[in-house]
Structures are given as C-alpha cells and as structure tokens.
Amino acid sequence: MARKKPPPKVTTFRLQRGELLADKYQVLSRLGAGWEGEVYLVRERGTRIERTAKIFFPRRNPSDRALRFYARKLHKLRNCPVVIQYRTRDAFVHNGTKVSIVLSDFVEGELLSRFLKRQRGGRLSPFQGIHLLHALASGIECIHSMGEYHGDLHTDNVIVTRYGLGFELKLLDMFQWGPPNAENIQHDVYDMIRIFYDAIGGQQYYARQPQEVKDICRGLKRTLIARDFRSAGRLTRHLEKMEWL
Ligand SMILES: Nc1ncnc2c1ncn2[C@@H]1O[C@H](COP(=O)(O)OP(=O)(O)O)[C@@H](O)[C@H]1O
Ligand SMILES: [Mg+2]
CATH class of the missing domain: 1.10.510.10 (Transferase(Phosphotransferase) domain 1)
Structure with a gap:
C-alpha cells in the first residue's frame, strides 16, 4: 500500500478579504494564529452573521483528531459562559489539500x-x-x-x-x-x-x-x-x- 504523503507544512493560508470558504463563509479579516491553526473573522453567506473560523494546519490535525477533540469539548462545555460557543465544522480545499474549519461565535474584545x-x-x-x-x-x-x-x-x-x-x-x-x-x-x-x-x-x-x-x-x-x-x-x-x- 502506498504511504500517505505527509501533509504540507502550512503556516499561513494567506486568505484574502472577500474569499469564499466552503461556498458559505466570506473572509473579512485575519484575527490571529497559534499552534494548531489560523483564525479568521468570516461572514456567513445568507445570514450575514459574523463567525470566527479556526482553520487547522493539516499537520496539526491528522485525521481531524484535533478538530474533533476541540469541537466535542466546546460542545460539552456549552453551558459554561466563559467558553466560546461551537457552531459547526466545515472543510474546503486549499492548494489541493483538504483543510478543516471549526466555526464558533465571534467574540469581540x-x-x-x-x-x-x-x-x-x-x-x-x-x-x-x-x-x-x-x-x-x-x-x-x-x-x-x-x-x-x-x-x-x-x-x-x-x-x-x-x-x-x-x-x-x-x-x-x-x-x-x-x-x-x-x-x-x-x-x-x-x-x-x-x-x-x-x-x-x-x-x-x-x-x-x-x-x-x-x-x-x-x-x-x-x-x-x-x-x-x-x-x-x-x-x-x-x-x-x-x-x-
Ligand atoms: N474570537 C476571536 N476573536 C479574536 N481573536 C481570536 C479569536 N479566536 C482566535 N483569535 C486569535 O487567533 C489566535 C489563535 O486562535 P486559537 O483558537 O488560540 O488557536 P491555536 O490553537 O492555533 O492557538 C488567538 O491567539 C487569537 O489571537
Ligand atoms: Mg491558542
């Protein structure tokens, strides 16, 4: 069986304002980056609701493990006011690689x-x-x-x-x-x-x-x-x- 190619070492997705992710989320600005991924402010098409999109670096998220853990834990803790609210997950193709996103509420501050x-x-x-x-x-x-x-x-x-x-x-x-x-x-x-x-x-x-x-x-x-x-x-x-x- 052919071995899987290691995921590319993405450190930024360089998404531009106006770009559409997964046909649903329009990029507004970049909010920051961390160890697991890069975070953008996006606007949901149709509702115009602003959300935060955490886009996982593929090498930090093998088999969507990091995403699954994060989403499930946010969901479990949804009644704790200090925790940001999980909304949904999605994915899009970036330079030929599938990348996963967690959408959560945009927290102003x-x-x-x-x-x-x-x-x-x-x-x-x-x-x-x-x-x-x-x-x-x-x-x-x-x-x-x-x-x-x-x-x-x-x-x-x-x-x-x-x-x-x-x-x-x-x-x-x-x-x-x-x-x-x-x-x-x-x-x-x-x-x-x-x-x-x-x-x-x-x-x-x-x-x-x-x-x-x-x-x-x-x-x-x-x-x-x-x-x-x-x-x-x-x-x-x-x-x-x-x-x-
Ligand atoms: N809701 C938000 N509002 C403003 N900035 C945010 C928000 N979410 C994430 N960020 C920025 O993105 C960075 C990375 O997000 P984070 O969820 O901490 O991911 P990582 O696991 O990669 O550290 C944060 O340190 C912060 O600078
Ligand atoms: Mg962080």
Whole structure:
C-alpha cells in the first residue's frame, strides 16, 4: 500500500478579504494564529452573521483528531459562559489539500496579552490582578465542576470582553493532554496563578507584593499551590473570602 504523503507544512493560508470558504463563509479579516491553526473573522453567506473560523494546519490535525477533540469539548462545555460557543465544522480545499474549519461565535474584545501590554508599566496593580484572577477562576470553575480541564491557559487564549468594575472573559482554544483527571485540573490552576503572577509584574515585583498575593502565588511552587487550591473552585472560594489587611 502506498504511504500517505505527509501533509504540507502550512503556516499561513494567506486568505484574502472577500474569499469564499466552503461556498458559505466570506473572509473579512485575519484575527490571529497559534499552534494548531489560523483564525479568521468570516461572514456567513445568507445570514450575514459574523463567525470566527479556526482553520487547522493539516499537520496539526491528522485525521481531524484535533478538530474533533476541540469541537466535542466546546460542545460539552456549552453551558459554561466563559467558553466560546461551537457552531459547526466545515472543510474546503486549499492548494489541493483538504483543510478543516471549526466555526464558533465571534467574540469581540481584546486578547489578554495585548490588554496587559498596554497597561501602565505593562502590568496591573495587585488589586486589579485579583479581579482578573477571580474572573478566570470563577469562569474555569464551571469547566472543572464538569470534570473537564482547559489544558492551554495563557494570555493569548483569553479574550477580555469587558473591563469595568471587574473583568469579563472568554477562553479560546483548549489542548488535549489525555483524559480529564486531577493532574490536568491542577495544571489549569497553576496556569491561572501564573497568568496572575505575570500580570502583576512577574518575578521582578514579586518580593514587594503584599502577603495576600504571596498566599495565592506560593512562590509558584506547584506542590504548595496543589495543596491549597485543588481546583478553580477552591481558588474562587479563597479569593471571595480574602481580606486586604
Ligand atoms: N474570537 C476571536 N476573536 C479574536 N481573536 C481570536 C479569536 N479566536 C482566535 N483569535 C486569535 O487567533 C489566535 C489563535 O486562535 P486559537 O483558537 O488560540 O488557536 P491555536 O490553537 O492555533 O492557538 C488567538 O491567539 C487569537 O489571537
Ligand atoms: Mg491558542
């Protein structure tokens, strides 16, 4: 039997504004790219509804495994407000190769990485940081309470949809490290504390942070974090009970 040719190493699809995908989705602009694929803002023909199209790089999506995992997990978590809503899947031919797309809601907002960069000094005050962490933890609590995990929490996978008295966030993307278990859930908790730590200035400012901050970050020691915050719910409870002395 002939061996299958390895999928081409596509790093960008270079789609142009106005191009029609799968005869249904008109490309409006490119939103970004990551490890698994490239993401475009598209408009659905017929309804003119805007959607986000995540187009998988073929080499990151053998036999549509990455797509299937992502779509099924988004669907399972559809009642968690922090998770973007899955709409449908589709495919189109690009330079002779079939490429797969996941269509989800278009989330208007700003990537957390960009939001943090434009803060004064590139960082949040500890108090703002706590609000950010609370929005993350209380949102992810829904995922963990369903026995699931996110698997890829970092500032390029979080969109700030509103910033006022507190933060409103949506999570993009997920990664499959294997079946959901305590270790994967623990990893999410560590990653959100890491986002918090970096958002308030990282290592450079850590020594000067108030005790309340250190009681959360625990010097980024995984065992200490795991002992106190087994899941996002535990962390949420802690944040809701803490007092600034
Ligand atoms: N709804 C969206 N709105 C704005 N930008 C988005 C949206 N979805 C994805 N992006 C951009 O595309 C990038 C890659 O999308 P993501 O779903 O994280 O895929 P990957 O698995 O390739 O990292 C994101 O980091 C972000 O910059
Ligand atoms: Mg990503």
